Amino acid sequence: MSxxxxxxxxxxxxxxxxxxxxxxxxxxxxxxxxDEPLIxxxxxxxxxxxxxxxxxxxxxxLGALVRRDPIGLPGLSEPETMRHYVRLSQxxxxxxxxxYPLGSxxxxxxxxxxxxxxRLPGFSDIxxxxxxxxxxxxxxxxDRLAHWLKTLTGMPAVALSPKAGAHGELCGLLAIHAAHDAxxxxxxxxxxxxxxxHGTNPATAAFVGYSVREIAxxxxxxxxxxxxxxxxxxDVAAIMVTNPNTCGLFERDIVEIAxxxxxxxxxxxxDGANFNAIVxxxxxxxxxVDAMHINLHKTFSTPHGGxxxxxxxxxxxxxxxxxxxxxxxxxxxxxxxxxEFEEGEAVQSFGRMNAFHGQMGMYVRALTYMMSHGSxxxxxxxxxxxxxxxxxxxxxxxxxxxxxxxGPCMHEALFDDRWLEGTGIxxxxxxxxxxxxxxxPMTMYFPLVVHGAMLIExxxxxxxxxxxxxxxxxxxxxxxxxxxxxxxxxxxPYLAPMRRLDETQAARQPRLSWKARxxxxxxxx
Amino acid sequence: xxxxxLTADDRxxxxxxxxxxxxxxxxxxxxxxxxxxxxVDLPKVMGExxxxxxxxALAARNKPAGSVPxxxxxxxxxxxxxxxxxxxxxxSEFLTSYTPYQPEIAQGTLQVLFEFQTQVARLxxxxxxxxxMYDGSxxxxxxVLMASRVTRRTRAVLSPGLxxxxxxxxxxxxxxxxxxxxxxxxxxxAEADVxxxxxxxxxxxxxxxxxxxxxxxDVTRIAEAVHAAGALLIVVTTEVMSLGLLKSPGExxxxxxxxxxxxxxxxxxxxxxxxxxxxxxxxxxRQMPGRLCGETVxxxxxxxxxxxxxxxxxxxxxxxxxxxxxTNSGLxxxxxxxxxxxxxxxxxxxxxxxxxxxxxxxxxxxAAVPGVEVLTPRFFNEIAVRLPRPAEQVVQVLADHNIIAGxxxxxxxxxxxxxxVLLVAxxxxxxxxxxxxxxxxxxxxLSA
Numbered sequence: 001m002s003x004x005x006x007x008x009x010x011x012x013x014x015x016x017x018x019x020x021x022x023x024x025x026x027x028x029x030x031x032x033x034x035d036e037p038l039i040x041x042x043x044x045x046x047x048x049x050x051x052x053x054x055x056x057x058x059x060x061x062l063g064a065l066v067r068r069d070p071i072g073l074p075g076l077s078e079p080e081t082m083r084h085y086v087r088l089s090q091x092x093x094x095x096x097x098x099x100y101p102l103g104s105x106x107x108x109x110x111x112x113x114x115x116x117x118x119r120l121p122g123f124s125d126i127x128x129x130x131x132x133x134x135x136x137x138x139x140x141x142x143d144r145l146a147h148w149l150k151t152l153t154g155m156p157a158v159a160l161s162p163k164a165g166a167h168g169e170l171c172g173l174l175a176i177h178a179a180h181d182a183x184x185x186x187x188x189x190x191x192x193x194x195x196x197x198h199g200t201n202p203a204t205a206a207f208v209g210y211s212v213r214e215i216a217x218x219x220x221x222x223x224x225x226x227x228x229x230x231x232x233x234x235d236v237a238a239i240m241v242t243n244p245n246t247c248g249l250f251e252r253d254i255v256e257i258a259x260x261x262x263x264x265x266x267x268x269x270x271d272g273a274n275f276n277a278i279v280x281x282x283x284x285x286x287x288x289v290d291a292m293h294i295n296l297h298k299t300f301s302t303p304h305g306g307x308x309x310x311x312x313x314x315x316x317x318x319x320x321x322x323x324x325x326x327x328x329x330x331x332x333x334x335x336x337x338x339x340e341f342e343e344g345e346a347v348q349s350f351g352r353m354n355a356f357h358g359q360m361g362m363y364v365r366a367l368t369y370m371m372s373h374g375s376x377x378x379x380x381x382x383x384x385x386x387x388x389x390x391x392x393x394x395x396x397x398x399x400x401x402x403x404x405x406x407g408p409c410m411h412e413a414l415f416d417d418r419w420l421e422g423t424g425i426x427x428x429x430x431x432x433x434x435x436x437x438x439x440x441p442m443t444m445y446f447p448l449v450v451h452g453a454m455l456i457e458x459x460x461x462x463x464x465x466x467x468x469x470x471x472x473x474x475x476x477x478x479x480x481x482x483x484x485x486x487x488x489x490x491x492x493p494y495l496a497p498m499r500r501l502d503e504t505q506a507a508r509q510p511r512l513s514w515k516a517r518x519x520x521x522x523x524x525x
Numbered sequence: 526x527x528x529x530x531l532t533a534d535d536r537x538x539x540x541x542x543x544x545x546x547x548x549x550x551x552x553x554x555x556x557x558x559x560x561x562x563x564x565v566d567l568p569k570v571m572g573e574x575x576x577x578x579x580x581x582a583l584a585a586r587n588k589p590a591g592s593v594p595x596x597x598x599x600x601x602x603x604x605x606x607x608x609x610x611x612x613x614x615x616x617s618e619f620l621t622s623y624t625p626y627q628p629e630i631a632q633g634t635l636q637v638l639f640e641f642q643t644q645v646a647r648l649x650x651x652x653x654x655x656x657x658m659y660d661g662s663x664x665x666x667x668x669v670l671m672a673s674r675v676t677r678r679t680r681a682v683l684s685p686g687l688x689x690x691x692x693x694x695x696x697x698x699x700x701x702x703x704x705x706x707x708x709x710x711x712x713x714x715a716e717a718d719v720x721x722x723x724x725x726x727x728x729x730x731x732x733x734x735x736x737x738x739x740x741x742x743d744v745t746r747i748a749e750a751v752h753a754a755g756a757l758l759i760v761v762t763t764e765v766m767s768l769g770l771l772k773s774p775g776e777x778x779x780x781x782x783x784x785x786x787x788x789x790x791x792x793x794x795x796x797x798x799x800x801x802x803x804x805x806x807x808x809x810x811r812q813m814p815g816r817l818c819g820e821t822v823x824x825x826x827x828x829x830x831x832x833x834x835x836x837x838x839x840x841x842x843x844x845x846x847x848x849x850x851x852t853n854s855g856l857x858x859x860x861x862x863x864x865x866x867x868x869x870x871x872x873x874x875x876x877x878x879x880x881x882x883x884x885x886x887x888x889x890x891x892a893a894v895p896g897v898e899v900l901t902p903r904f905f906n907e908i909a910v911r912l913p914r915p916a917e918q919v920v921q922v923l924a925d926h927n928i929i930a931g932x933x934x935x936x937x938x939x940x941x942x943x944x945x946v947l948l949v950a951x952x953x954x955x956x957x958x959x960x961x962x963x964x965x966x967x968x969x970x971l972s973a
Contacts, residue, residue, distance in 0.1 A: 076869070102626075166851045280561075304622065310852040357795065431627070498628070
């Protein structure tokens with residue numbers, strides 16, 4: 001099999017190496033791990049797992065609108081369904097199984113109380129458009145969440161409706177766009193973004209028609225103030241800075257960055273993906289931020305769910321608050337009310353970003369989490385997250401190469417691949433070998449400013465014993481790498497449900513849905 | 526604090542392993558002016574019992590749909606979701622996993638996404654579907670941007686029956702990207718009016734079926750006109766259960782389908798989280814937003830799945846990406862996948878037929894109420910009716926009598942001059958008795 005590399009030097013196809021032990025079962029299963037077919041391969045074309053009475057009226061009134069051709073959707077009985085999904089679930093890593101140190105992703109424990117509260121019928125079984133008099137508790141909850149977010153960030157306003165972090169970035173930039181427009185300033189077409197930024201930052205700026213200008217980074221991993229000064233100008237609408245940044249470092253000059261930005265007539269957007277490192281200890285409002293999204297699925301522990309749903313409320317400064325998207329909740333003498341249209345108090349709003357009122361299910365979970373911790377618990381969250389990351393950094397620095405060895409990191413520890421030089425082992429190989437040791441790999445090859453980056457975020461919900469177990473595993477792997485045990489890395493993972501997957505083939509000949517094999521007589525083909 | 530495993534001893538010894546005197550040493554990079562010594566002015570740590578008590582009290586101030594005869598739709602529908610669905614999505618391995626960036630230990634999620642994409646493609650009658658969007662409205666807005674990229678044109682025509690929240694979500698994004706939108710005046714049964722509005726700069730036409738007034742439309746003729754002008758047809762559906770009874774957008778010539786998938790597997794949740802469905806013709810694949818899951822093999826030649834074509838995405842392409850979307854609606858897509866696997870085509874068609882039957886009964890019952898005029902000519906499970914009074918007032922009075930009668934159109938669009946129009950949906954959860962109660966109560970209110 002050929003091997004190829006993408007632009008950041010990450011191999012995209014596996015290298016062939018023999019398995020450690022040649023034993024094969026006769027059926028392809030691996031003990032408790034069964035090979036599980038797709039639902040389309042289980043002969044369920046005429047089955048269903050629901051018992052529904054026949055309709056007592058037909059659809060003759062719809063004539064030619066009725067769908068006549070087969071749709072091709074198999075059904076499964078309930079026991080088959082349960083087994084299918086439980087078998088599939090066992091092929092996933094999860095935070096409930098072991099440390100999940102994806103830097104910048106904040107994989108922390110998801111309390112089940114949050115799930116229980118979100119499922120109270122008073123929250124889960126209410127319609128977004130039923131009369132507001134019948135949902136006063138839901139509006140009160142949104143109002144209380146808004147109060148917590150504003151207090152924790154020291155900001156005067158919050159837009160709750162954005163559906164995830166990137167959607168929050170969009171919200172912030174649209175508010176900034178509207179604010180410049182309101183001043184009659186249409187010349188600002190550039191957004192400044194540091195080279196270390198999340199991909200969503202430049203993508204969002206470009207998405208709404210801005211061109212992106214990159215700002216250089218200093219040798220100690222922070223925004224280069226000289227370069228910032230050089231690139232600020234009357235064409236700059238905003239700067240987007242992540243703080244703590246994606247190298248896991250606090251931007252020491254953040255107040256100066258804000259001052260320079262404002263002086264140039266631009267606004268300061270802060271990517272709040274890493275707010276968990278400072279919650280309860282630092283208020284972004286004190287740093288000069290104009291807008292910042294908060295990933296409720298990171299800092300406030302709503303579950304990641306294999307890729308969402310998230311929620312990305314955006315706190316706003318006085319300057320941007322009038323332009324916030326609709327809807328929002330206001331309180332009046334008889335209770336709470338939604339402001340849903342761009343009129344009256346919302347006349348300057350930039351408009352609606354999505355149907356209805358945002359991610360209510362996530363609001364309930366996040367508020368449950370906040371109330372459980374309280375102001376003191378949340379401060380402890382930040383402190384323990386930072387302590388855990390520094391502990392990992394301290395205990396691995398003699399065997400791996402920290403990208404920024406001097407001074408403390410915040411909630412995540414960044415290593416580069418200098419320490420692998422000459423071993424023939426890449427960051428990817430090392431990450432895959434971690435899987436065999438029972439851990440999810442760290443974020444790799446990000447941020448782009450560090451070669452072969454390995455970004456480790458343990459979060460505050462890891463015990464010291466689990467941290468030590470993780471550290472010992474990485475130290476052992478580092479030893480094996482130095483000792484030249486190349487096969488252990490190149491062929492990894494050996495013990496996962498699957499061996500390394502061929503991403504190159506997947507992209508060259510995309511198969512994005514199931515198709516019956518030639519000559520098969522399966523329905524609907 | 527029950528979620529924090531470190532003890533005071535752990536913290537002391539870890540600080541000493543780091544070589545720090547106190548936790549403050551780790552926050553030295555924070556400017557002095559921004560350091561806060563005390564805790565912020567919010568309540569302190571609370572036990573599980575106390576939190577549960579407070580939140581339950583808030584929940585009790587809402588009237589759940591399941592507690593009353595309930596007829597709201599307008600883009601969010603209450604269907605029966607089998608108990609299996611909510612059990613499975615709470616399994617740790619699905620609930621507490623991340624986006625499947627390491628495919629060797631995420632095959633569960635990846636296979637689910639592959640099955641989901643196949644189900645969505647088949648349900649909508651399209652060739653490819655992505656791994657989900659935030660919701661139907663943002664899917665529709667992204668579809669408009671995609672159409673503009675594909676055609677290199679900058680105008681979008683929005684139909685008279687497009688859900689007003691979808692109209693506004695599209696307008697917000699379109700205006701920021703210099704795409705002009707032309708929204709036709711709201712009307713119950715006039716989707717084909719879009720044909721007149723197509724010009725040489727039209728990138729796409731957005732139509733909805735069933736539309737916000739419940740009207741189902743065969744869009745084949747619209748598709749022909751759109752294609753003749755070199756534009757793309759985007760079909761929006763906010764009630765995907767309808768696809769168990771009605772011709773699919775794909776069969777009628779859609780190029781892109783943007784749909785709200787909440788009806789399958791997901792609760793009302795006061796409007797979110799939901800799951801956006803995004804499907805398209807195969808030739809448009811590389812302009813699609815969002816994640817795509819594809820089939821491949823592992824180093825032993827066994828079939829597996831990975832996220833693919835990520836050169837469209839923000840984490841690789843940054844400012845050249847097709848969209849900024851990252852986190853989407855994974856767990857809601859799983860709920861959709863499980864519910865749809867339980868239904869199968871057989872169950873889907875049956876549930877859809879029951880929806881239609883209940884809506885027909887509702888239509889007949891309301892048509893018999895003096896002063897009520899049924900406006901929707903062809904429908905799946907929702908109709909618009911005209912009342913002799915502002916719908917908002919009537920709905921409020923009925924709500925005070927424990928009947929949630931539907932959504933006043935003015936709640937969605939106060940400028941349309943349709944204050945007397947009420948949208949009434951009837952899914953399989955609506956009983957014949959509920960329908961009788963609604964008609965009786967409405968009679969009484971209108972004659973008072």
